[in-house]
Amino acid sequence: MKSLIYGAVFFVLSGWGAGADLGPDVFSMPSSSSLKSHSPYTMKVEADPLALARVLCLDGGGGRGIYTAAVLDYLEEELQGKRVCDFFQGGITGTSTGSLIALAILAPTHFNKATGKREEGPYPANEIVDFYEDMIKEVFKGWTPANCWRNVSHGYDEGCFSSLKKTLWSMMTCFGCCACYKNCDGFCGPRYSNHSLRAFLERHFGDLTLADALVPAQIVSYDVSQNRPIYFSSFKTPKVRFVDAALCSSAAPTYFPSVSIEDGRNGTYPCVDGGVFDNSACLAALKLGLLHSASLMSPASTRHLDNFVLLSIGTGEENIDSRYKKLKHSGKLRWASDAIKISMEGTSKAAHENLQDIYEASGVRDERYFRIQTILTPKESQMDNTKESITEALVNKARNDVSDDSKPFRRFVRYHIEGKLKREIKEDAQEDQEVLQQFQALNTSLAQVAHSEV
Structure with a gap:
């Protein structure tokens, strides 16, 4: 009886009956009882068929990640x-600063700043905002003797002789012109060492690996030695640590040095920020969802691309007019300083337009693809701006964007x-109605028995 009622509810809610206005999130898929796993990665939360069809993609953008x-x-x-990870069981993909947020969402334990200890469960989203405020202050520091020395030493992953040679050369040039602060604003080396970022990540993620992620994780980076994209994931590189994946993905050229990493299977990669080629890795996020779906279901039940609900969140893009005026008569130096931001924003826009067309062709764009983005002033668009007024402005923009009924959120x-809540309420009501009918039928039967005995 109950299965017939659920079948009727599904019939109504999937658009064939009067309840089609409740949303398009229901489509043909197996129940949670039919889900099976033959994947090397095991999800750490209870599988939900609806949640397995949702994927989340988070853009890069440095300190602007506080908007995300x-x-x-x-x-x-x-x-x-x-939690966010319970809702997006198809997988969560992050690039650059988005990788840090993705890993915080997926972490099975989190660092409690008040107690100084690790506790069970992922970082609550409100704590990730505090996480970002702390990180910006620690990582994007101004001048200190230690930072100055790290910037001119350049001995990040070099052998002893190479490190000594580079250190001597930097001391002759940088100390000679007193320009060690941020390596001449990134002109003659990375603006920042990654020592502070590594220490921050070690404190917050410890020895967690991608195999520990609560739902499938995917972190985007780029191998500069072989000119190829690197996608660290719970499926392909489960032994890679959260800390190493985040450092690789956020090693933005001119901001941080490249990072060498061993993935435990295919060798060593010298990696830089994944945003240089795929700042909004939406197609990769959908690929992760498809792989995860295929690992859990029979081939006949595996979903298609347009079955997935994709939520993509950016970190803001600079107002076009202000950038055009700034770069209109610029030369190499001015263009070089903006090239990273232009590359990141350009790839994000390209991904957005392509995804719009793909979902539009399937007739499900408005129901299954959502891109949240905002417009920034030149100061707000700086990836390493530590001013409190800027972080407050980014948080305020997020508040406005999620409150506006005309926007994607x-x-x-x-x-x-x-x-979904409406569907659950309707299903509960159907169950209650069935129980009531059974109870009434039982009462009628008891009354008839009592009457016959009399």
């Missing part, structure tokens, strides 16, 4: 007690959170 963190904070409020909530 704030959006996720509001999203988690809408989820009413659930509210549309996503209407379709895939409020709509």
Whole structure:
């Protein structure tokens, strides 16, 4: 009886009956009882068929990642007690600063700043906002003797002789012109060493590996020795540590030095920020969802690309007019300083336009693809701006964007959170109605038995 009722509810909610306005999040898929795993990676949360069809993609952008963190904070409020990773079981992909947020969402334990100890469960989204405020202050420091020495030493991953040679040369040039502060603003070397970032990540992630992620993780980087993309993931590189993957993905040229990493299988990679080629890795995020789906289900049940709900969150892009005026008559130096931001924003826009066309061709763009982005002033677009007024402005932009009914965040909530809750309420009502009918039938039978005995 119950299966017939659930079949009727599904019939109504999937668009064939009167309940089609509740949203498009229901489509043909197996129940949680039919899910099976033959993957080397094992998900650490209870599988939800609907959540397995949702994927999350987080852009890069340095300190602007606090905008992304704030959006996720509001999203988690809408989820009413659930964590972001529970809702996006298809996988979470992050590039550069987005990789740090993705790993915090997926971590099975988190660092409690108040107690100084690790505790069970992922970082709550509201703590990731605090996480970012602390990280910006620690990582993007101004002048200190230690930072100055690290900037001119350059001995990040070099042998003894090479490190000594580079150190002597830097001392002759940088100390000679008193320009060791941020390596002439990134002109003659990375603006920052990655020592502070590594220490921060070690404190917050410890020895966690991608195999420990609560749901599938994917972190984007780029191998500069072989000119090829690197996708660290829970499936392909499960032994890679959170800390190493995050350092590789966030090693933005001119900001941080490249990072060499051994993946435990294919050798050593000298990596830089994945944003140089794929700052908004939406297609890679969908690929992760497909791989995860294929690992859990029979070939006949595996989903297609347009079955997935994709939420992509950016870190803001600079106002076009202000950039055009700044670069209109610029030469190599000015263009070089903006090239990283232009590359990141350009690849993000390209991904967005291509995904729009793909979902549009399938007739499901408004229901299954959501891109949250905001417009920034030149000062707000700086990836290493540590001013409190800037971080407050980015958080305020997130608040405005999630409150505006005309923007994608509210549309996503209407379709895939409020709509799902309506379906659950309707299913509960059907169950209650069935129980009531059974109870009434039992009462009638008892009354008939009592009457016959009399």
